Amino acid sequence: MHQIADLISIFERTFYQSHNTRLIKGDCEPVYLPATEQVPYHQVVFAHGFYASALHEIAHWLVAGDARRLLEDYGYWYCPDGRDKQKQAEFEKVEIKPQAIEWLLSTAAGFNFNVSVDNLNGEQTCRFDFQQRVHARVLSLIENGFNSRTESFLKALCDFYNTPWPLTAQQFNWQHPKELCNGV
Numbered sequence: 001m002h003q004i005a006d007l008i009s010i011f012e013r014t015f016y017q018s019h020n021t022r023l024i025k026g027d028c029e030p031v032y033l034p035a036t037e038q039v040p041y042h043q044v045v046f047a048h049g050f051y052a053s054a055l056h057e058i059a060h061w062l063v064a065g066d067a068r069r070l071l072e073d074y075g076y077w078y079c080p081d082g083r084d085k086q087k088q089a090e091f092e093k094v095e096i097k098p099q100a101i102e103w104l105l106s107t108a109a110g111f112n113f114n115v116s117v118d119n120l121n122g123e124q125t126c127r128f129d130f131q132q133r134v135h136a137r138v139l140s141l142i143e144n145g146f147n148s149r150t151e152s153f154l155k156a157l158c159d160f161y162n163t164p165w166p167l168t169a170q171q172f173n174w175q176h177p178k179e180l181c182n183g184v
Helices: 004-019 051-063 085-108 127-144 148-161
Strands: 021-025 031-033 042-046
Touching (some): 004 148, 042 051, 051 085, 085 127, 085 148
């Protein structure tokens, strides 16, 4: 049901003309590449053809402002897997909004969403505590509205996948399973 070619096509129809940006299936790690003389369009490159990776990278692109979209990987640092407690807390803090938007995109596409703490070999934190913060941001975005790019893409996904628009808080009914985080 969820074909990567469909997602690439939806992104292309929504953003290529207006933002000179394409969604690209990559072979390795995801990256955002601004246009150059060699490649005259911006590239949102997602990992290994995975639908979830594409949604995540699109979410980062939707968060990035005009100036950030002129920088490789939006000018952000990335500390790889194996982060200590402090670095993991910093990572989670900056990932709340992109993952909230990813959750919204996933719901608009009728695709299952899972938060990612992305730290399998580092300090273990409760992913449900992180998901609770992401969920709160989802509800805030629904209540306060989206930037125009995010709204355009959400509508395009809802139209293509025939899911309800506008998105409502009732579509994001989630409860923290507190008993699963004891001792973490």
